[in-house]
Amino acid sequence: MAENINRRFLTEFVEQVEPTDLVDYFSLFKDDDVYKIEQLQKNGEREAACRLFLKLILPEDDCEAREDNISKLLYALKEEGYKRVLDDHGEAVGEDQAAITEFLEFLISVTKPELMNEIDAASLIPILLSKGYISVKDQQYLNSLQVGDRSEACKELVRRIKKKHKDWAVALFDALKETQPNLLTKIDPGASNDELVQKGILPSPENYPAEEPDSEEEYNSDLEKYDTEESEKSVRRKKVPEMRLRSYQLELAEIALSDRNTIICAQTGTGKTWVALHITKEHLLKNPQGRVVFLARTNALVAQQYNLFQKYLPDRKVYHLHTATKECLGMHLIVNDYQVFFLTPQILLNNISNKRISLTDITLLILDECHHTRKKEPYNNVMKYYLATKRNGETVPQVVGLTATIGVGDSSTEDGALQHMLRICANLDTLDISTVTKNLEEFQQHVAVPKRETIKMGEKEKDALKALILKNISHIETYLDTTEVTNNKALQKMWLKKPVKKDGKRYQKWTVHFRNKVSCKLRSNKQLVRVIHAAMTHLAAYNEALDVNYLMNKEHVTEHLEKKFEEDFKSLDNASEKEREFLQMIIEFCKKVNEMEIEMNPYLRLMRDKVVELVEEYKEIKGMVFVQTRATAFALALYLTQELGLLGNGGLRAAPFTGTNSSETSRGMPDSQKNETLENFRKGNVNILVATSVGSEGIDVPDCNFIITYNYTGNEASVIQMSGRARQTDSTVAHISDQAIQKREEISLQKERLMQEAFRRLNSMLPEDRTRKILKYQEEIRNAGNPYSPDESIKTKASFRLICFKCHKEAVNSEDIRIYVGQHRVVTNPDFRSRCEFDISTTPSRYTISIIKCMDCKLKWGTTFRIDQLEVPVLKVTAFLFTMGGEEGRRFKKWGRVDSHIESINKTELLEMYKENTDVQEDGD
Secondary structure (H helix, E strand, O other), X not given: OHHHOOHHHHHHHHHHOOHHXXXXXXXXXXXXXXXXXXXXXXXXXXXXXXXXXXXXXOOOOOHHHHHHHHHHHHHHHHHOOOXXXXXXXXXXXXXXXXHHHHHHHHHHHHHHHHXXXXXXXXXXXXXXXXXXXXXXXXXXXXXXXXXXXXXXXXXXXXXXXXXXXXXXXXHHHHHHHHHXXXXXXXXXXXXXXXXXXXXXXXXXXXXXXXXXXXXXXHHHHHHOOOOOOOOHHHHHHOOOOOOOOOHHHHHHHHHHHOOOOEEEEOOOOOOHHHHHHHHHHHHHHHOOOOOXXXXXXXXXXXXXXXXXXXXXXOOOOEEXXXXXXXXXXXXXXXXXXXXXXXXXXXXXXXXXXXXXXXXXXXXXEEEEOHHHOOOXXXXXXXXXXXXXXXXXXXXXXXXXXXXXXXXXXXOOOHHHHHHHHHHHHHHOOOOOEEOOOOOHHHXXXXXXXXXXXXXXXXXXXXXXXXXXXXXXXXXXXXHHHOOHHHOOHHHXXXXXXXXXXXXXXXXXXXXXXXXXXXXXXXXOOHHHHHHHHHHHHHHHHHHHHHHHHHXXXXXXXXXHHHHHXXXXXXXXHXXXXXXXXXXXXXXXXXXXXXXXXXXXXHHHHXXXXXXXXXXXXXXXXXXXXXXXXXXXXXXXXHHHHHHHOOOOOOOOOEEEEOOXXXXXXXXXXXXXXHHXXXXXXXXXXXXXXXXXXXXXXXXXXXXXXXXXXXXXXXXXXXXXXXXXXXXXXXXXXXXXXXXXXXXXXXXXXXXXXXXXXXXXXXHHOOXXXXXXXXXXXXXXXXXXXXXXXXXXXXXEXXXXXXXXXXXXXXXXXXXXXXXXXXXXXXXXXXXXXXXXXXXXXXXXXXXXXXXXXXXXXXXXXXXXXXXXXXXXEEXXXXXEEEEOOOOXXXXXXXXXXXXXXXXXXXXXXXXXXHXXXXXXXXXXX
């Protein structure tokens, strides 16, 4: 059989196949092999990925393995629908059929521009899916393209069927005959459909590719495939695991199964997600046309819950909407095709506010970590829509919240804690809280009770490195005292209020707020604005360096600063004199530090010794370390891996785990990196996770045998959540902290006890009293209105200008900005490119081709994405000041808060506008 793999087959394989579709069929692949193939394909090197794939399955020195793998390959290609490649392996089609196919391909190529603009891809997709020419994954992606210009979806449809099927043109003509027969006459003007068949241009039914007689059950199961991190192939081949709930879990589900709103409250690790899965299954059994939406606060949590549900709901259509795809604002396109959706609350808000869908389309709404349904958080904004919909007499979904603890908010008394809990109930429109009372003994068996210990960090005797950092801070502040900021009435008051203590979050916030205020107030002195922007950036970096220095060694401080200003060092030639001076201070600082004889940080020694002790105590290393800042998380993870990597059974491997969203002073961790880190932690490739607060709740991690908080504490809710991560028998929770953190820890523990007492009082309230108080709070919500609900009618139509936030360089006028596909603020004038520079992204994707930077100060203005042959700029709102006439500039954190109206634009209009502007420029030349 190996000899039958001919040259034409190999050519077709390399040109057409996506190897990631096939890797799951080969158990011989190592994780590293799969990763290399996936990365090559992800980076646009698909042919290289194909050749690596073939090299691995066709070893030159093992004929038996080649023979066996070729059989597997042909099976995989058949399963994945690569009929075109298989045709080249088997017998050639008849000459007559081949001639018809070639002629149809020729006609389509000649008339392609007209066809692509007129074909309705949406009507073709179901037909081609039912005949096996596209997969469910293809359907899912093609539907998402309908959000923009439908011609893009049509081009992609043709590309996909052409890639997989030799007789693709026949299939396309057949589908067009059913849906848009008038288009066929345009291909051969003057001929009717019957004449086209008679001429052999259109195939008669007997020439259609034969369909295999699938049973209805088999066909439906094919439709149940979905695009997920666990591939369609794996889901199809694996046996669906049986789900068995414990008695206390069934008890937690009782209220929800009676169709009432409820909050399910149980400790971390007791299986609330399994309860939600059970509720979802039962809900859909009772409501076959029901639609369930599961909300989680971050993309990582959404993906985690989706992966579990899709595995245990094989007979349901499960879908994950995420911000990395165009579907996130196109929920209306797939809302009728799926039954269970997983997304963040903000994506749901976007779809509701844009009137793409309504809450009335949903029958069950599940909110994970629902104690965040408060104040202006996205969960609460969703529920404000819910309460408004309910007041209008419309049908609303059942609501089920999941949480380990409701918390007490800002309260310091039992009454205040009770009021906080009742307000959460009011926000979630529930009169009931589901807890375990009947099966308490079984429940307690599954609640972790770890050993607790506190290790006190004493005072450092001396800290030469801290003194050096403070010296640089003082130097920059002294310089700023000589500028006009000290005499400017609008700035003087804020300047004089700068915190005396230079470490901690208070000083960090001051640097950000003062920088923003200077940019808005000093419109007349662009040079000084740029210098102060740089000064505040350096002060914020030194503030972070103080935090790193407090807990880590000297090399971690220098690494932090060098990485922080890595991009600035690359563009020294474009820096102002003062900016170069600040950067030179960093260089000299790092040089001095490297020459200093400084002993190991005594606090880090405590951390190291504790880790060594725990590693020796437990056979398997599986732990989490919580720290306050991202900089410390990265430094500590690297230190533990490098210094303690040889400890324990199999070695110690640590990785950082931080938040996704970037702050004013630091970058977030991409969702892809977070998901990869969590997956490595679950598999054991990483055995210590060094996390900021984002790791304290929600994420599903393996049962840890130790938790360490390294000078870190959270509120009463996160204290419970963190302890709940230590779920193995005889696990340990160790707190390494100084006196200030210990005081905060004690307050959190007091609030935890306060919460337990308030919870007891809540459960003992008479139902009528609880109902009355909850309805009272809901009345307050109604009177306050819905501040989130956007109202375009109140947005001003006045024009505005965007200027660079850092140097006040003119960027773009409002008439050259449009909203593309409901979310991207794009620049429509090609002349914009002359005011900025473009760096190719180090991680290019469909959405990010280049990084846009200010031509003068190199501040990042946004990114670009490709539309056909155009590279279109997308602006980052925080990079600019908004100015109107002589008014003071304003800065917005989100585009949605901009109070000026911006017109929308579709793909056709955008391309035309670029063409018109280009023509005007050429005429001018």
